[in-house]
Amino acid sequence: MKPAKRLRKKYVNEKYPTVVLKFEDGHEIPIPKGEGRAFDCYFGEKVIIMAIWDPTSRERDLIERRPADAFANDP
Secondary structure, three states: OOOOOEEEEEEEOOOOOEEEEEOOOOOEEEEEOOOEEEEEEEOOOEEEEEEEOOOOOOOOEEEEEEEHHHOEEOO
């Protein structure tokens, strides 16, 4: 069995105060509004995109579940 293909992708938060990308292995990447981040993920992995409206609260709103290969490529 071949190992999963590693991908270098990026996400830009243009709409929400803070967005958190949550990966299948449990790690999270916060992205403030107006910023973008590049990240490594694997082909076939699903990434959960959540919005944080109030940073003092643990509450998060689900924006979408997106396959890793659907994100923009990082040059």
